[in-house]
Amino acid sequence: MISSIHPKKFAGGIHPENEGKELSANEPLRVPPLLEKYTLPIHQNIGAPPKLIVKKGDEVRKGQCIAEADGFISVPLHAPTSGKIGDAVEIPGANGVAVPAIEILSDGADEWGACLEPYPDWKNTDREKLKKRIQEAGIVGMGGAAFPTHAKLSPPPEKIIDTLIVNAAECEPYLTADDRLLRDSAEKVLTGAAIAAKILKISRILVGIENNKPEAIEALSAVSEKFSAEIVPLHVRYPQGGEKQLIYALTGRKVVAGGLPMDVGCVVQNVGTLAAICEAVTEGHPLIERLVTVTGSPLVRPGNFVLRLGTPVGKALEFAGGVKGPVGKLILGGPMMGFAQSSLEVAVSKNTSGILLLAPEEVRQFEAGPCLSCGRCVDACPMRLLVSTLSKVCENERYDLAEENYVMSCLECGICTYVCPAGRPNVQHFRLAKAEINARRRKK
Amino acid sequence: MESVLVAVGVVALVGLILGVLIGFTAKKFAVASDPRIEQVAELLPGANCGGCGYAGCADLAKAIVTSGADPALCAVCSAENVAKICAVMGVEAGTKERKVAVVYCSGDRSHAKMIAQYNGLNDCRAAASLHGGGKGCRFGCIGLGSCARSCPFGAIEIRNGLAIVHPETCVGCGKCVDICPRKLIRLVPAESKGHVYCNSLLKGPQKKKYCSIPCIACRKCVKAAPEVFNPQGFLVRAVKPELVDAELVKSAGCPTGALQTVEDHLALGQAAGKEKEGAA
Numbered sequence: 189m190i191s192s193i194h195p196k197k198f199a200g201g202i203h204p205e206n207e208g209k210e211l212s213a214n215e216p217l218r219v220p221p222l223l224e225k226y227t228l229p230i231h232q233n234i235g236a237p238p239k240l241i242v243k244k245g246d247e248v249r250k251g252q253c254i255a256e257a258d259g260f261i262s263v264p265l266h267a268p269t270s271g272k273i274g275d276a277v278e279i280p281g282a283n284g285v286a287v288p289a290i291e292i293l294s295d296g297a298d299e300w301g302a303c304l305e306p307y308p309d310w311k312n313t314d315r316e317k318l319k320k321r322i323q324e325a326g327i328v329g330m331g332g333a334a335f336p337t338h339a340k341l342s343p344p345p346e347k348i349i350d351t352l353i354v355n356a357a358e359c360e361p362y363l364t365a366d367d368r369l370l371r372d373s374a375e376k377v378l379t380g381a382a383i384a385a386k387i388l389k390i391s392r393i394l395v396g397i398e399n400n401k402p403e404a405i406e407a408l409s410a411v412s413e414k415f416s417a418e419i420v421p422l423h424v425r426y427p428q429g430g431e432k433q434l435i436y437a438l439t440g441r442k443v444v445a446g447g448l449p450m451d452v453g454c455v456v457q458n459v460g461t462l463a464a465i466c467e468a469v470t471e472g473h474p475l476i477e478r479l480v481t482v483t484g485s486p487l488v489r490p491g492n493f494v495l496r497l498g499t500p501v502g503k504a505l506e507f508a509g510g511v512k513g514p515v516g517k518l519i520l521g522g523p524m525m526g527f528a529q530s531s532l533e534v535a536v537s538k539n540t541s542g543i544l545l546l547a548p549e550e551v552r553q554f555e556a557g558p559c560l561s562c563g564r565c566v567d568a569c570p571m572r573l574l575v576s577t578l579s580k581v582c583e584n585e586r587y588d589l590a591e592e593n594y595v596m597s598c599l600e601c602g603i604c605t606y607v608c609p610a611g612r613p614n615v616q617h618f619r620l621a622k623a624e625i626n627a628r629r630r631k632k
Numbered sequence: 633m634e635s636v637l638v639a640v641g642v643v644a645l646v647g648l649i650l651g652v653l654i655g656f657t658a659k660k661f662a663v664a665s666d667p668r669i670e671q672v673a674e675l676l677p678g679a680n681c682g683g684c685g686y687a688g689c690a691d692l693a694k695a696i697v698t699s700g701a702d703p704a705l706c707a708v709c710s711a712e713n714v715a716k717i718c719a720v721m722g723v724e725a726g727t728k729e730r731k732v733a734v735v736y737c738s739g740d741r742s743h744a745k746m747i748a749q750y751n752g753l754n755d756c757r758a759a760a761s762l763h764g765g766g767k768g769c770r771f772g773c774i775g776l777g778s779c780a781r782s783c784p785f786g787a788i789e790i791r792n793g794l795a796i797v798h799p800e801t802c803v804g805c806g807k808c809v810d811i812c813p814r815k816l817i818r819l820v821p822a823e824s825k826g827h828v829y830c831n832s833l834l835k836g837p838q839k840k841k842y843c844s845i846p847c848i849a850c851r852k853c854v855k856a857a858p859e860v861f862n863p864q865g866f867l868v869r870a871v872k873p874e875l876v877d878a879e880l881v882k883s884a885g886c887p888t889g890a891l892q893t894v895e896d897h898l899a900l901g902q903a904a905g906k907e908k909e910g911a912a
């Protein structure tokens with residue numbers, strides 16, 4: 189049901205001129221043919237990398253665990269299809285730095301191995317068992333963070349959680365995978381939400397969704413009654429899907445700097461993650477594929493695809509019909525938070541939400557100039573940071589001052605770089621500052 | 633007129649009393665400080681580079697005098713001054729080996745291939761986690777000059793997209809070694825005459841994909857002088873760089889040119905660099 193909540197407007201944020209969603213939103217979901225070879229990056233989660241338990245030449249079945257979780261903040265990895273294990277290789281990661289990966293040579297049969305035991309009657313299944321299942325299935329935050337989901341669903345006992353927020357905002361321009369997922373399988377997403385709510389021992393489920401997705405809202409309302417979930421249509425404003433922004437919009441609660449959503453009684457889960465939870469629990473399927481928006485004006489047929497983990501980006505572009513015109517930039521993720529790419533070998537992983545191609549005329553090339561102190565970044569920063577000051581102190585490598593000015597709260601939304609008339613690479617400044625500050629803290 | 637004299641008198645008297653008071657307190661509450669600290673501080677270079685691990689030259693001076701820190705900790709200090717400090721402290725001066733930094737890469741813009749156009753922050757540390765600044769070789773010098781900016785003595789030049797250390801200016805303080813995200817700067821004996829200027833651990837053909845001057849581990853140099861060169865996987869290092877003179881470089885016949893004398897390396901890209909400047 190549509191909620192009566194009147195969503196609050198978070199401070200800052202922008203409305204990108206070109207939403208680009210029309211390119212892919214109305215295309216039906218496509219399942220591309222099986223590839224001969226998948227190159228699976230091994231470390232796809234935040235926390236400890238899983239430990240490989242197979243070696244070259246081993247036969248694996250689809251969904252078979254090939255790397256085991258190493259600790260609590262870690263998840264296992266599963267074979268995306270049946271076949272043979274190939275070489276251990278290195279491929280570029282999303283930021284261009286080489287990461288270890290393993291090749292899976294597909295045998296074409298695409299046969300499931302011995303699956304995890306499904307829990308169709310999850311309502312009467314033990315909470316700990318459900319939580320364990322979520323880890324076994326290798327599920328992480330699929331909106332981009334890749335934080336292990338079972339850990340997010342294990343708040344310490346002193347934190348009282350009362351609301352599960354379903355993040356369906358999908359505020360990044362161009363991306364429509366969540367929209368597509370809701371239109372096609374709203375029930376699956378809400379089942380996942382109900383499972384998560386059961387684990388958290390709560391009943392209040394709020395779905396935050398931007399009001400530019402009327403079909404998805406309709407699909408959700410059609411089934412929401414069954415799950416007593418409230419749908420809250422939100423204004424279109426980037427970054428409406430930022431955890432802290434979403435919590436404020438829906439509940440009016442504010443998370444203090446350095447705090448977590450659970451401090452204000454909320455847990456936020458992305459719709460893709462919830463769908464994966466539903467599959468893992470009701471069908472016993474581990475996370476081996478995800479919805480990815482492959483889009484951009486130079487593509488012949490942009491759309492949303494079910495891509496196996498380990499699909500090279502170059503292949504994904506072929507599935508979308510290949511390119512028809514000159515390309516200015518290839519981005520993994522959305523245009524605001526995604527990473528520009530220098531190689532077609534980078535592979536789809538658990539947190540790849542989109543693959544975007546921009547034409548040369550859509551890419552702005554510039555040389556960074558000195559800060560004009562115009563204040564546009566300060567106005568637009570959704571975290572209310574003094575961005576212009578931060579930008580200048582980071583330029584002078586005064587990371588101590590950056591820390592005092594809350595650089596650690598920056599969510600790297602990219603707005604301050606987007607609005608800056610001087611073309612200053614603010615986000616990159618802040619990423620470096622965070623890395624330096626973290627390194628210093630570790631030393632202490 | 634008289635009031636002026638009174639005023640002058642009063643001020644003079646107040647001044648006198650305060651002067652005596654200050655003189656007295658200064659004597660009475662004086663903090664005894666070792667005069668040697670000042671002497672030592674004067675002999676230290678005063679660059680405050682922090683290479684010794686102390687907060688600055690004054691801090692090191694204090695440590696030398698009060699806790700017996702080794703004067704040779706200061707990499708910058710000339711041997712002569714170290715001897716003088718030792719004389720002040722009344723200790724035996726050890727012999728000090730002068731070190732200089734070297735950047736193990738020759739992949740400047742005319743030799744190394746770029747795979748992307750990098751338009752971000754002008755800082756190697758930031759670029760290292762963003763496609764290596766667009767450089768194909770992920771072991772080589774990014775060339776955005778973080779080391780050059782960190783060097784308190786201006787000993788590093790960025791020429792044609794490659795950091796080159798001028799050994800005559802370098803004092804071996806090690807600041808650049810710490811900052812380089814690619815970890816390709818090392819301190820070597822100042823008498824070094826030549827090196828294998830490459831840092832890539834990949835196999836030969838993979839290196840050649842992105843660079844025309846890599847060490848391909850053909851081991852010609854090792855055969856020519858086994859005691860000087862040491863192969864480490866797919867990379868050869870000159871372990872006795874002081875023996876790598878022009879003659880040895882010539883007789884080794886490095887097929888790519890990764891093995892160079894320090895002089896030749898300093899001249900690398902000189903022409904290309906000049907051209908650029910001329911055009912600009």
Ligand code: SF4
Binds near residue numbers: 569572598599603
């Ligand atoms: S990237 Fe960080 S500093 Fe910039 S607008 Fe976003 S939250 Fe604010």
Ligand code: SF4
Binds near residue numbers: 565566575610
């Ligand atoms: S938008 Fe750019 S120029 Fe304006 S204050 Fe911010 S950093 Fe400075």
Ligand code: SF4
Binds near residue numbers: 736847
């Ligand atoms: S192959 Fe060697 S010389 Fe060439 S860029 Fe890489 S590290 Fe430098």
Ligand code: SF4
Binds near residue numbers: 735772773795
């Ligand atoms: S030596 Fe290291 S710090 Fe210096 S320019 Fe090259 S990559 Fe950057």
